[in-house]
Every structure is written in structure tokens, then in C-alpha cells.
Amino acid sequence: MPDARSSCNASPPEPATAELAPAPPAPASAMAPAPVPASAPAGPAEAGPPSLDFIRSIVVDDSRTGKHGGRVVTRFPPEPNGYLHIGHAKAICLDFGVAAEYGGRCHLRFDDTNPSKEDVEYTESIIEDVRWLGFDWGEHLYHASDYFERLYQFAIELIERGRAYICDLTPEEVRRFRGTLTEPGLDSPYRDRSVEENLDLFRRMRAGEFPDGSRTLRAKIDMASPNLNMRDPVLYRLMRVAHQRTGDSWCIYPMYDYAHPLSDAVERITHSICTLEFEAHRPLYDWCIENVTLDCHPQQIEFARLNLSYTVMSKRKLLQLVQQGHVRGWDDPRMPTLAGLRRRGVTPEAIRSFCERIGVAKRDSIVDVQMLEDAVRDDLNVRAPRVMCVLRPLKVVIDNYPDGQVEEFDVPYYPDDPPRMGYRKVPFSKEIYLERDDFVEEPPKKFFRLAPGREVRLRQAYLITCQSVVKDPQTGEVVEVHCTYDPATRGGMPPDGRKVKGTLHWLSTAHALPVEVRLYDRLFTVENPLGEKQDFLALLNPRSLETLAGSRIEPSVAGVAPPACFQFERQGYFAVDPDSSAGKLIFNRIVALRDSWSKIAAKGEQGQ
Ligand code: ATP
Ligand code: MG
16 A cells, blocks of 8 residues: 655645635526515525435434544536536535535635647536535635646656556457456556556657557556446546646646546545546546555545436537527527526526435436426525516507506515515506416306407406407407406406406506516427437427517516516516617527416326
């Protein structure tokens, strides 16, 4: 076993207490022009004590037995080759959450070992997204590239100990020599090179004397190991690609399976939490640490990655969607990326709550996207002010309402008593818009909205009764509805107590603001787009985006900007899109309300 020497002295300092303070408050997402409460301060601790999953149980046991000297140090190790998605959020909540709960710290470390796929844009987005989620790494921001020189020295040490060699096989030959699950591999003909020759060749590799792909440094482990990862894995490859941080200083780059355990050990990580696909890599993880001089041995623990129905969670696939223009970018609100969810209007609190609800386990599964939608609704329900927006307007004229008269109703932003979010003024006049869906000429059973002869309530205003309709002579479509109102029902309450079942949202046509509303549906038509025979691109939902250009909204929202979000009454939750401007308001539907009528209608269809 290696002795304990320099590695830990040079490792990052022990935690200062400041970095363990709760995360800063997340941005208030509900900001209406009228006073509304800012969102509650966010922090991983706010949700109360989490139940002990198997990872937390390990951490608790280790603390009790004094393993790792009672320290808890975790890390979140993204590769900057794409934007973070909600699967990463699960890992982030776990890595940072465990550290915070057990008095430890969590590092943010970029695993930037493959410059050909990595980019500063991704690095910056990852930093933004982890912060946005509500987590803080204090001064512990690291990069695998910070350790390139040390990793190189560790490789020299492996060579000196006869544990690594320079191999001249081509990548294709390496693959052929590896064997299969049922057959052992073959030793490379270069396996028995002398230490001196290996040292010389490795130094010359670093010096750039050999072309890319011509040589590798390989671990000398066991070509007959039942674990393919242990069959002399490649540790270093020649690659003349400039690196975003080290520029052209290096033309050899370490492989992930080599750089990752050693970076963990150098940072004195205690619990290296990763996803299940790394389980078979654990022996190599341990081998790397045990065969160089390090006195710290982090424990790798694997958990099941998050899969979500109706979407894909691989950065490579998401990149394909972006590059081929199937979505508008990494932050397209249909994407499962944190940037996409943020743009859509989902709050960090909702994502953290979702991650808590799904828990941590060791068995792979696909989580129903409705669980995410439920978490989002529960979060927005308590923070989003209610306003009225008519998505598909139908003009309604109230024939007996005085021409030119305008009344203003004080409508509460939130249906509680007393209204904690206050009131806004909503103008009412003779001509209003109702939702096109809220009128039918021949109402089916249980349809309680407007229909000829039917009386309905306009939210907080009056009761109106439908008297007649005007149709487009060509298409027969109803283009205007004529109603009368009952002046005695001001505020929406009939003095005689008569029952009115439907309550509709409405807008005064003269006062309503035009608004573009973007309705999002699932990105794919099937639950598991990667589990089908067809290419996943063939399973994209052609109706994942519907843009309503002619919607109208109440004037109180004028001037809103992201990340403001609202409940549009009876529709769902909507957020201001960054494309929005004072001249052109644009909203994204975050999630629809649970819609009782569509459920009744769907049941009816099934029954037919
Ligand atoms: P992808 O497969 O999308 O490329 P990755 O695992 O290569 O993802 P990394 O940047 O290496 O992406 O991931 C950083 C961390 O996030 C790793 O510890 C990884 O295990 C974890 N992670 C990635 N995807 C998920 C997921 N779907 N669920 C939970 N954790 C994940
Ligand atoms: Mg990875």
C-alpha cells in the first residue's frame, strides 16, 4: 500500500463554517405589479429532515464509526459538454443535500478531461444552474484540469511501480484485444516494456513527439479479469485539441476513469456519489487510488439515475435536438434542462421538492412526468398571483349595459381571506372577451358554461345570460355572442340566491392587452423515446408547441418581466418569457391546472 505523504497536505483546506451556511434565497418568481410576497428563502434544509435513504444511512454509519474521521465531503462532477438537466438536479440535490445535512461540504468540480466536446458556454451555464437551484460550493470550485500536472505525476508513479505501460496498439486493435464478456482478452505485445522505456515514451508523448492515436498509456491490471473495465484500461490518450483552461499546454489527456478517482482523492472527498452505470467501474476507481501515493480513499456509492417519461435525459441526445433545430435551444421550455425549466417558469423550489419526492434508490425506473408537474403545481399554487387571460377570445356584447360605461372591480390576486397578495383593478365594459371554449350552442351534459338561454357568472363581476349569437355567414362559426346582464348581481352574487353553476373569466375588450401565449406539450409522443425500435427523433411530438398569437390579458400585468409567473384563472400557470417586451408580452405555459372538464370529456369519449 502507498504511504501517506504529500497528497493530503496539498489538498484543499478544510471547510470554513461560512460555506456551510444555507443557500441564498432563490429569486422571487411571483412578481406582480401589486404587492405580492417574495418567495420564501430557499435552502436545502427548509423541507425538514429527509428520510434516511441508503446513501444517508451509509453517511450516518460512517460518521458513527469514525470512518473518514467523521468528515463528510461530497462533490458534483459535471462534464462541461452540455447543459444540466433535471437528472443532474437529482444528483445535485443529493450531493449538496447530504453534505449540508451532515455538516460537510460539497465541491463543484468540472470533469474537463475531454476538450473535444467541452465548451466555456457549458461551464458557465452549469455554474448558473447549480446556483439557481439554490446550492453553494463556497470557495470549492475545482476542475480536473487543475490537477493535470498531478495526474501526470501519478501516471509516472504508476509506470515506476510497473503498473502502467505505453501501448502502441491502435484503438481498433485495443478493442479487439479486449476480449468479450465470455472470453478473456489478450495481453498487448507492448505490455512488458521496461520501466525506463515506458517513462521515456510517456515523457515524449507529453512532449508531442507522436501523432494522435498512435500510443496510449494503459494500466497493467489483468486482461483476463471478468470485469472488462479492469482489462488494462487506457489511462491517457494523445489528443491535439486546445483545452478551455489549459490551452495548448497538453497534448495528452487523462481518461475519466483515471482522472475522476484521483481528483476525488486529491480533494479528500469522503463519499463519491454517482449513478449506477459506474458500478462496474468501481474496482478501477479503487485500483487507481490504491496504486498511487494518496492517503485518502473516497468511497464510491452508486444510485439509480433519474429517467423521466416523455423526454430524454442524455446530453448527447439533447445536443442533437438543439443542433438539428428540433427545439429552439438548450433553454427551450420543452427541454428537460434546468435552463429550459427555468425559462418555462418552473422554480428551483419545485425542482428540489420533486427530487425529494422521488427519493434515492438503487433500482432504475422511469418516473412519471406527472410527478414533476404535481410538484410544480403545488409550488406555484401558493406563490402565483391569479389574473385573467383569455387564450382564444370570443367577443361578447352585453346589450343592456350602458354604452361607454366602465366599472372597475377590485379583484384579489389570491383566493384567501384576507387576500394576502392584495387586489388589482380589473375594468369592465359593454364588450368583453370570453374563452371560445366557454361557449357552445348545444351544451353536452355537465357542461356548465355559457350556452343559449344559459346564465353564468363573470368572475367578481355580474351574472349574464346568453340571448343570441352572430355567425360567420360563410363558415357558420359563432363570431359574437349577445348577452344581457343583471345589474343586481354586482360582484357576482345574486341577491335572490339563485344558483349559477358556471363562473367564467373575462376581459373588457377595450382594456385587454394583446399577448402571445406559448402552450407546451410533451416533447415526445411515447413514455420512453429511447426504448422504442424507431429512432427517438421519429417520436418527437409535432404538437409540443402551440403558439397563440391573439390572446388577451388584463391590463394589470403591463410591464411584467421574467421570472414573474401567474395563475391564469381556470387555465394554468404561466411565466413571462425572456422574449417578452413592453410592446409585446409573451407568456409560457408552465403547467395546466388539473382540468375537471377535460377529464369528464375524456371519460365520455372512452365510454362511447
Ligand atoms: P449524460 O448521460 O446526460 O451525458 P453524464 O452522466 O455524462 O450525463 P455528467 O456531466 O458526467 O453527465 O454528470 C454529472 C453527474 O450527474 C454525474 O455524477 C452523474 O452520475 C450525474 N447524473 C447524470 N445524469 C443523471 C441522471 N439522469 N440522474 C441522476 N444523476 C445523473
Ligand atoms: Mg458522465
